[in-house]
Amino acid sequence: MQFYSDGYRPGDPDIRPAAPGREHAAELPAEVDVLIVGTGPAGLVLAAQLAEFPGITTRIVERRSGALEKGQADGVACRTVEMFNAFGLAERLLREAYWVNETSFWRPGATDRSSIVRSGRVQDVADGLSEYPHVIVNQARMQDFLLERMRNSPSRLVPDYGLEAVSVAMADSGEYPVTATLQRTTENGDDGGAPLMVKAKYVVGCDGARSAVRKSIGVELSGDARNHAWGVMDVLAVTDFPDIRLKAAIQSAGGGNILLIPREGGYLTRFYVDLGDLDPADRQARSRFTVDHIIQTAQNVLHPYTLDVKDVAWWSVYEVGQRVADRFDDVPAAERGSRSPRVFIAGDACHTHSAKAGQGMNVSMQDGFNLGWKLAAVLEGRSPASLLDTYTGERQAIAQELIDFDTRWSKTMSSKPKDPDAPDQDGVDPAEVERQFVEAGRFTAGFATDYPPNLITGIDTHEHLAKGFPVGERFYSAPVLRLADAKPLGLGHTAEADGRWRLYAFADAAAPTESGSRLAALCRHLESADSPIRRFTPQAADPDAVFDVRAVFQQHHRDLMLNEMPASLLPRKGPFGLVDYEKMFTPDPKSEDIFDARGIDRAQGALVLVRPDQYVAHVLPLDAYTELDEFLSGIFLPA
Amino acid sequence: MQFYSDGYRPGDPDIRPAAPGREHAAELPAEVDVLIVGTGPAGLVLAAQLAEFPGITTRIVERRSGALEKGQADGVACRTVEMFNAFGLAERLLREAYWVNETSFWRPGATDRSSIVRSGRVQDVADGLSEYPHVIVNQARMQDFLLERMRNSPSRLVPDYGLEAVSVAMADSGEYPVTATLQRTTENGDDGGAPLMVKAKYVVGCDGARSAVRKSIGVELSGDARNHAWGVMDVLAVTDFPDIRLKAAIQSAGGGNILLIPREGGYLTRFYVDLGDLDPADRQARSRFTVDHIIQTAQNVLHPYTLDVKDVAWWSVYEVGQRVADRFDDVPAAERGSRSPRVFIAGDACHTHSAKAGQGMNVSMQDGFNLGWKLAAVLEGRSPASLLDTYTGERQAIAQELIDFDTRWSKTMSSKPKDPDAPDQDGVDPAEVERQFVEAGRFTAGFATDYPPNLITGIDTHEHLAKGFPVGERFYSAPVLRLADAKPLGLGHTAEADGRWRLYAFADAAAPTESGSRLAALCRHLESADSPIRRFTPQAADPDAVFDVRAVFQQHHRDLMLNEMPASLLPRKGPFGLVDYEKMFTPDPKSEDIFDARGIDRAQGALVLVRPDQYVAHVLPLDAYTELDEFLSGIFLPA
Ligand SMILES: Cc1cc2nc3c(=O)[nH]c(=O)nc-3n(C[C@H](O)[C@H](O)[C@H](O)COP(=O)(O)OP(=O)(O)OC[C@H]3O[C@@H](n4cnc5c(N)ncnc54)[C@H](O)[C@@H]3O)c2cc1C
């Protein structure tokens, strides 16, 4: 966390100075750069990202009259915690969330099949997947955190509540080619007055499963529309069920299945109760369920344990099929490449699926995170508009994987447990549930994403130089010491969600002061007239405004003198030309050496390029100047 | 962090529900329970503690017109971070603070004595002292955190700014025997109008070195009034000094000494520059120093390195002698025991010393923390007024140790470095400075406090049962798993600053389900009619309202079933009678076993009693029912 570079300022450093003139205007402007529709997880991550760029006019409209207060999703995958760290929100999230440390499995007893017994208990997230835990917190709180980040950003972005997007239409040309038609929503049944028209350079529909934006651009969901219903309730209850504070998957012999999720604060519990498939012809099917029905089912499943519900905080019958949109923007396959997209959809607007794997909020947020920096780069003139094509290319494939995974997983979870005395009957072996759960761990934690080569993801020719940073996967942080102040920290944790690319130069064995140092040579190259970094960085900007170059040395931190390090690793910044001392790192002597932990080639070193959304874009040899230049030239425009 | 026990509530759980009728009244009431004078670190810790008790009317007045914005102290000892954790503030403090990981030492070069060279570099806080780092953050920010905690507390306590305490006077009797005379301060030179009189049960003078409250109760400071001056400045500067981001003690041959403290945010630096003793007869001596003088001295000391100051955030000439008050309340030695105190002083009002060991803010906060829970216990009728006698008894001795330490340490720091070529001349060997620094580590980190036996600190007869928890010292947290949810956490970290006593029952080897379990027997005793806990806890209150009993088992967490644990470790609480699942712990298989780490007798177990301010009050065998009863009977009144 860096601050005060332009002078000391009293108060909370997380409340950054507002950009000049960027106090939020009450009226929606007639023209905006980006209009986001919907303040769910997808819309708010996107808005929080764009709020970092006060030069871009972003507005976010929401049909509801205010912020979400309760209900909906609650599972926060490790990957999402990593992203929250980049928004400066991880500490507070971890402080108040429930941590899913272990998951237990229950099934009908061998002798008395009417009573459930614990069949297994596993560590929820395998070691070595992430330095962060899998946590649970109300979706409303997750959204609060993002809203706060937006409010405290240089743009002071706040949502415009009570505005519903009715449709979007595209003009063939013009600076603001998309026109959104908005309607004021009212709580008292008024008609809300005349519609509002807003012109935008880009519109992003984060407007949920029934997305109006999706319909406007003619995108269809495909997949299994079969509606499976789950009763969901957040309750305060008294029970003698011993795993009430563990995530528990419970299969009873007769009464159905429960997924039990302990919640933040120590007392609240969420129950997912399987209510089976609903008849699609019967539109009233869902509304016939009551909370008592859900409670009753939960009580049956938990037998012989009791469940005395004292207070229901929220409940719902949540009904979904597994469906996915075939594209996430307004460019039909036939036109792809001939024009760049202007309207996008993200989150539930693109993919719907069960809540059983806890992916809804997480994948939606990653959609927003993927798109945000791309829009910023294009709008600020740093990258060509073709960068925006990668959004649908990357995220549609992820959504498809999610749907496929969820189809398998929710089938398993809804199946009856196999009766050992009736092996011919249908059912899943409870051991099989546990096995599938463990196998799915990487996916549910959010780490199965592996973007294939495209404009921003290189070919993995040099991946062997940094085996722990596979190209296309998220940059997995590891412990280091910061050279200047010997602070132990995660290398990835210092990367904020500020739209910048990070170049991690893992040094060769030579000290940077030695003449043979390949790392020192790279630094000289990056300082030279041939430097791609200089070419793509505006002259008036800080030297690290577009590319944040960081070095990790192999030496012990006490063996390197700060004032002997390459100049480009001590960049001068801000109005006073102060030195930024936070670019250099060494192994942390109290942790595993990062070169070992991430399989870095100690003789050659490695240059790891990381995208603003934390995915590894490329791995190159330290001296592959031409390849580096070529790769960056595809993504960046000369400043 | 526990919340929602009385129902789900949207928003930030750190903003706790206001107690009925406790929105802050604009007018100062004519009568209050506690009047705190001064919003420095001492006053604000005290206020934050009392704010937890909405049944107690607390007000805090401050002469200044608003919150402190800059300057003053910045060193935050590990012990203070531990205390901040109890106020729920550690995560945010650690996030934004500078971490003092290593300290370096510089002295004149052996060949060229006009140039400084690094003579050593040490880890700042030795391993095993605390799980928290030593950090640096502006005193104003530390106070902001406490102000926020007060504002978010059930009492919604906020300071009354612009009110100066002129004096306090004591009546012989009455429910509100102390009368404080307050004067409105004005920024424009008005006279502030007529004085205000406020009657209080207790008044605490946290009004700094020139304390008006101290003078009113006739307490004198004794010690060395000799005024030594330090120039202090917080600057943004460009330098080639390689340890600019390390805490550095620098002794030059000719130009004096500097203590350099890197500051939060990555750019700011504090310099302490020794300006020598001032002539006490010359009242103008201090005001003749300018910031240029301080900068010039710093530049001289740093030679051959350059220092180019770009911006001065704050500077001051800070002038102190080592002085301490002989008592911290209104009861003269001759009357001690015959009446209990009504007026207290805390912080700089009781002790002044140099800034060189970074103790001012920390020791002042500990004063406030020591007094807060005692006032609450007496005012709520849980403890006799004699409890308040322990405040001066405990804290005066600590202050005396601080003064003695500071006298030695600041002498060392102000001394010229010994010239190896002139061994007969005065001076300290730089190696000696480093040695003294390391030796002083326990003290400066805040862990030298060891309260001797008194009403609330037992005799250490049974200390061998829990060698890692010496009686009188602060309870040193260690890693455990929470049984119910397998969450890895610090055993001490779950203890909030809520005025409750904690009884940590470390189990004997038997599982609590075995008949021979001494721990289970203790639980039965504590549930029985003979239970001291029941005797001292109001019937209508939660069973853990006064004593928070926690158990640590030796078994692996997967070998214990929650529903088979002793009932008193699963207390039913709150309006819904919900079970509190956060009382039981087991060793964390991924950390050192707490029984080993803290030297617990595995055969016998141990009962460790911890005061609300986190100091170990007593260590007893699990079955020492009589001793437990006797000890608690001295401190508590039957409910
Ligand atoms: C009622 C409900 C219950 C759910 N329960 C669970 C659960 O128990 N467990 C689980 O894991 N997941 C649950 N989900 C799914 C999970 O919440 C979603 O996967 C996740 O919120 C997707 O995020 P999103 O931002 O794409 O969309 P959403 O969170 O749906 O956000 C869309 C936002 O857009 C607004 N909006 C919609 N249309 C318009 C418009 N035309 N103009 C302006 N604003 C508009 C909506 O009001 C909403 O705020 C639930 C979802 C819903 C809607």
Ligand SMILES: Cc1cc2nc3c(=O)[nH]c(=O)nc-3n(C[C@H](O)[C@H](O)[C@H](O)COP(=O)(O)OP(=O)(O)OC[C@H]3O[C@@H](n4cnc5c(N)ncnc54)[C@H](O)[C@@H]3O)c2cc1C
């Ligand atoms: C100007 C200054 C500079 C300092 N610089 C450093 C430094 O560089 N490094 C360092 O380690 N320590 C420094 N200190 C010391 C450190 O700040 C103190 O040790 C610490 O603040 C003590 O806390 P306290 O709460 O006891 O008193 P203080 O922080 O002094 O707080 C006392 C408060 O009471 C108020 N007050 C005083 N009299 C009255 C009254 N009659 N009525 C109402 N309100 C009143 C004051 O305005 C103040 O807010 C400095 C102190 C001061 C005053």
